Amino acid sequence: xxxxxxxxxxxxxxxxxxxxxxxxxxxxxxxxxxxxxxxxxxxxxxxxxxxxxxxxxxxxxxxxxxxxxxxxxxxxxxxxxxxxxxxxxxxxxxxxxxxxxxxxxxxxxxxxxxxxxxxxxxxxxxxxxxxxxxxxxxxxxxxxxxxxxxxxxxxxxxxxxxxxxxxxxxxxxxxxxxxxxxxxxxxxxxxxxxxxxxxxxxxxxxxxxxxxxxxxxxxxxxxxxxxxxxxxxxxxxxxxxxxxxxxxxxxxxxxxxxxxxxxxxxxxxxxxxxxxxxxxxxxxxxxxxxxxxxxxxxxxxxxxxxxxxxxxxxxxxxxxxxxxxxxxxxxxxxxxxxxxxxxxxxxxxxxxxxxxxxxxxxxxxxxxxxxxxxxxxxxxxxxxxxxxxxxxxxxxxxxxxxxxxxxxxxxx
Amino acid sequence: xxxxxxxxxxxxxxxxxxxxxxxxxxxxxxxxxxxxxxxxxxxxxxxxxxxxxxxxxxxxxxxxxxxxxxxxxxxxxxxxxxxxxxxxxxxxxxxxxxxxxxxxxxxxxxxxxxxxxxxxxxxxxxxxxxxxxxxxxxxxxxxxxxxxxxxxxxxxxxxxxxxxxxxxxxxxxxxxxxxxxxxxxxxxxxxxxxxxxxxxxxxxxxxxxxxxxxxxxxxxxxxxxxxxxxxxxxxxxxxxxxxxxxxxxxxxxxxxxxxxxxxxxxxxxxxxxxxxxxxxxxxxxxxxxxxxxxxxxxxxxxxxxxxxxxxxxxxxxxxxxxxxxxxxxxxxxxxxxxxxxxxxxxxxxxxxxxxxxxxxxxxxxxxxxxxxxxxxxxxxxxxxxxxxxxxxxxxxxxxxxxxxxxxxxxxx
DNA sequence: CGATCTTTGTAAACGTTCTTTACAAACTCC
DNA sequence: GGAGTTTGTAAAGAACGTTTACAAAGATCG
Numbered sequence: 001x002x003x004x005x006x007x008x009x010x011x012x013x014x015x016x017x018x019x020x021x022x023x024x025x026x027x028x029x030x031x032x033x034x035x036x037x038x039x040x041x042x043x044x045x046x047x048x049x050x051x052x053x054x055x056x057x058x059x060x061x062x063x064x065x066x067x068x069x070x071x072x073x074x075x076x077x078x079x080x081x082x083x084x085x086x087x088x089x090x091x092x093x094x095x096x097x098x099x100x101x102x103x104x105x106x107x108x109x110x111x112x113x114x115x116x117x118x119x120x121x122x123x124x125x126x127x128x129x130x131x132x133x134x135x136x137x138x139x140x141x142x143x144x145x146x147x148x149x150x151x152x153x154x155x156x157x158x159x160x161x162x163x164x165x166x167x168x169x170x171x172x173x174x175x176x177x178x179x180x181x182x183x184x185x186x187x188x189x190x191x192x193x194x195x196x197x198x199x200x201x202x203x204x205x206x207x208x209x210x211x212x213x214x215x216x217x218x219x220x221x222x223x224x225x226x227x228x229x230x231x232x233x234x235x236x237x238x239x240x241x242x243x244x245x246x247x248x249x250x251x252x253x254x255x256x257x258x259x260x261x262x263x264x265x266x267x268x269x270x271x272x273x274x275x276x277x278x279x280x281x282x283x284x285x286x287x288x289x290x291x292x293x294x295x296x297x298x299x300x301x302x303x304x305x306x307x308x309x310x311x312x313x314x315x316x317x318x319x320x321x322x323x324x325x326x327x328x329x330x331x332x333x334x335x336x337x338x339x340x341x342x343x344x345x346x347x348x349x350x351x352x353x354x355x356x357x358x359x360x361x362x363x364x365x366x367x368x369x370x371x372x373x374x375x376x377x378x379x380x381x382x383x384x385x386x387x388x389x390x391x392x393x394x395x396x397x398x399x400x401x402x403x404x405x406x407x408x409x410x411x412x
Numbered sequence: 413x414x415x416x417x418x419x420x421x422x423x424x425x426x427x428x429x430x431x432x433x434x435x436x437x438x439x440x441x442x443x444x445x446x447x448x449x450x451x452x453x454x455x456x457x458x459x460x461x462x463x464x465x466x467x468x469x470x471x472x473x474x475x476x477x478x479x480x481x482x483x484x485x486x487x488x489x490x491x492x493x494x495x496x497x498x499x500x501x502x503x504x505x506x507x508x509x510x511x512x513x514x515x516x517x518x519x520x521x522x523x524x525x526x527x528x529x530x531x532x533x534x535x536x537x538x539x540x541x542x543x544x545x546x547x548x549x550x551x552x553x554x555x556x557x558x559x560x561x562x563x564x565x566x567x568x569x570x571x572x573x574x575x576x577x578x579x580x581x582x583x584x585x586x587x588x589x590x591x592x593x594x595x596x597x598x599x600x601x602x603x604x605x606x607x608x609x610x611x612x613x614x615x616x617x618x619x620x621x622x623x624x625x626x627x628x629x630x631x632x633x634x635x636x637x638x639x640x641x642x643x644x645x646x647x648x649x650x651x652x653x654x655x656x657x658x659x660x661x662x663x664x665x666x667x668x669x670x671x672x673x674x675x676x677x678x679x680x681x682x683x684x685x686x687x688x689x690x691x692x693x694x695x696x697x698x699x700x701x702x703x704x705x706x707x708x709x710x711x712x713x714x715x716x717x718x719x720x721x722x723x724x725x726x727x728x729x730x731x732x733x734x735x736x737x738x739x740x741x742x743x744x745x746x747x748x749x750x751x752x753x754x755x756x757x758x759x760x761x762x763x764x765x766x767x768x769x770x771x772x773x774x775x776x777x778x779x780x781x782x783x784x785x786x787x788x789x790x791x792x793x794x795x796x797x798x799x800x801x802x803x804x805x806x807x808x809x810x811x812x813x814x815x816x817x818x819x820x821x822x823x824x
Numbered sequence: 825c826g827a828t829c830t831t832t833g834t835a836a837a838c839g840t841t842c843t844t845t846a847c848a849a850a851c852t853c854c
Numbered sequence: 855g856g857a858g859t860t861t862g863t864a865a866a867g868a869a870c871g872t873t874t875a876c877a878a879a880g881a882t883c884g
Contacts, residue, residue, distance in 0.1 A: 070860025238738025326650025482831025
């Protein structure tokens with residue numbers, strides 16, 4: 001393989017291929033001529049890049065009724081019939097696997113749920129089995145697998161570090177294990193980060209797509225307080241992938257014990273679980289957010305007093321995030337808002353009252369509309385797209401630049 | 413000018429030139445052969461890139477005693493004798509202008525201080541005058557000017573937004589005004605951001621240079637609580653350049669009035685000014701941090717009780733920063749630590765006690781060793797270096813990518 | 825002292841890539 | 855059916871990096 005040679009000129013071609021992918025991701029199906037106009041690169045160049053991508057099964061042509069003058073364009077789209085990727089979501093109780101096209105659209109009929117096994121080996125074999133089911137029957141090529149999992153992840157080593165809810169992944173690297181077992185690219189993401197990527201690519205229906213939402217925050221207020229930050233189009237990781245640990249900011253002096261070992265962390269008072277805990281305390285028995293929702297809907301339970309306790313803390317969390325990250329949007333995932341139609345608006349009103357900074361005026365807070373499945377899929381798609389260009393470290397904010405090229409003098 | 417044509421092939425050449433600059437910035441003076449080894453690009457390519465940079469006055473050759481075998485190398489370094497850049501620091505009371513080489517080393521003899529004028533026009537004419545002094549006499553080429561200023565800055569428009577301490581810059585754009593008056597590139601940075609850049613490039617004496625410190629936080633606890641975040645090698649700006657507003661997190665319910673209009677903001681209790689305010693309250697007259705330091709050094713004043721009030725809040729600030737940004741280092745600028753040798757260690761010990769997260773173990777807190785002058789200079793140097801490649805948005809984290817190429821279809 | 829060796833830096837030929845130019849393909853409108 | 859328009863590709867030309875070859879400059883050694 002003549003890989004070592006002519007590496008630099010090839011870079012331009014690879015950059016062009018990546019740009020073509022980006023255009024299709026942002027603007028949806030296009031013809032070659034459309035891409036030429038959007039990128040400002042000449043038509044023959046686009047033609048070559050497209051044919052290379054077609055050969056790699058990342059794109060596909062499709063017929064589409066035309067309505068303009070002139071020769072009808074051959075439409076291109078991200079591969080959905082000729083290739084797929086697979087998303088794996090590992091969660092505390094249940095995990096699942098689902099396939100999707102390269103446009104990120106999930107194939108719901110392919111969903112395979114299973115209880116999260118008690119051992120790591122069990123997990124891997126379950127996933128391998130589900131993978132076989134999703135690939136064997138079909139003539140479609142599978143390009144990669146994305147993993148979304150909770151806890152802390154070391155991205156440099158692609159290794160789970162610390163996951164209170166799914167401890168079987170601690171110290172393990174499902175990404176590299178599955179890569180060797182399945183023979184396809186696998187990539188692992190912290191679940192909040194995966195939600196960020198999903199929101200980045202697929203969250204905004206049609207109109208918003210081209211505006212480029214590159215600075216936003218994803219707040220998951222379910223089991224704890226998870227946060228992902230998209231900054232300048234890249235997911236913020238910090239030095240070791242631990243950035244965004246909003247949940248463990250000290251909030252209540254000598255408050256309730258937190259899973260992290262400290263007391264009174266923000267996530268002990270500002271998430272679905274915290275609300276459920278407060279309700280459980282009052283009614284004298286343990287109740288989950290699911291059950292609370294049911295009973296509230298049927299009028300058997302009123303949780304207004306607990307909501308009033310939780311709301312100021314959530315509002316503090318949002319204020320903090322706005323001040324420190326200056327996002328243009330905050331997306332919030334939480335079951336809590338299903339309890340009452342007005343709850344979400346109350347939260348925003350309360351935050352507005354306490355946050356009088358210019359940054360607040362810039363920021364819109366909305367409910368998230370993406371799932372972890374979409375996150376896992378978005379992760380592997382992003383990975384495949386960025387792999388087209390060596391030295392471009394997409395996904396995460398950590399500069400490769402020179403260090404990607406080993407210093408040849410070191411081998412002497 | 414045939415600028416519109418052949419733009420894409422030229423990209424490679426520009427990328428190579430930028431890479432050469434980066435190598436010299438990180439590793440210090442090198443020969444062409446050294447650069448070839450470090451970058452893994454072939455020798456003739458480096459030769460061409462270097463000669464282009466020499467012509468652009470960004471590099472210069474110099475003689476240096478050799479000690480190896482073989483033909484002695486011609487050493488290259490960032491221009492210091494053939495070119496200079498100028499840094500402008502605008503501050504509340506005093507401003508100054510200073511020149512520096514492209515390696516960022518300040519020429520202290522060139523320092524020109526002046527009281528910050530009361531009007532914007534006055535400021536500009538003062539700067540123009542100082543610029544003349546620094547350039548007219550000398551045969552050296554001036555490549556650009558960097559501006560460091562407090563307050564909020566809109567980077568997209570290069571315009572001052574809101575600066576409580578230097579209100580004359582509000583709504584003004586010294587960068588573009590000076591660009592047109594002086595005919596050289598000018599760039600404007602928020603002072604904390606400029607300190608980040610300075611620390612990134614010039615803060616670590618020799619050994620650290622190659623390790624690539626790409627995730628750190630700069631905390632300025634002087635007049636307020638300013639913060640700059642370097643994440644993945646880029647300065648975090650957020651959507652509108654307002655990211656990092658740590659100082660105005662709510663901290664003391666119904667606390668002292670803050671300049672921002674709210675009460676009890678973190679910076680009302682956790683900076684040099686806050687300490688000075690507390691001391692002033694006790695002794696019954698207004699006293700600044702300078703005077704406090706003098707009196708403490710001479711034993712006339714004891715501020716231990718005020719320090720004990722400020723320390724926990726500072727510690728909270730550091731904990732928050734570590735949890736949210738996961739930096740590998742935190743640099744702190746503050747006069748406060750000059751009051752007592754042990755104060756800095758006490759702060760770290762107090763923070764360690766309250767912050768038991770994995771992110772804390774990754775993070776080292778040290779005192780900053782860069783100045784705003786270096787920041788202003790680092791800003792313009794970074795700008796000049798990145799300008800070599802169109803579409804590379806150095807300095808700040810906001811993806812240009814496709815949007816840098818206007819959609820040609822729009823002109824129809 | 826001169827020949828050999830080592831390293832540095834550049835010139836010429838070559839291959840890759842993008843651009844320019846030209847042209848065929850395919851459809852609409854008249 | 856012909857003119858007009860848009861799409862997509864092929865061939866020639868230009869820019870760039872790489873390979874190969876070689877000159878330059880000093881150290882080492884006989």
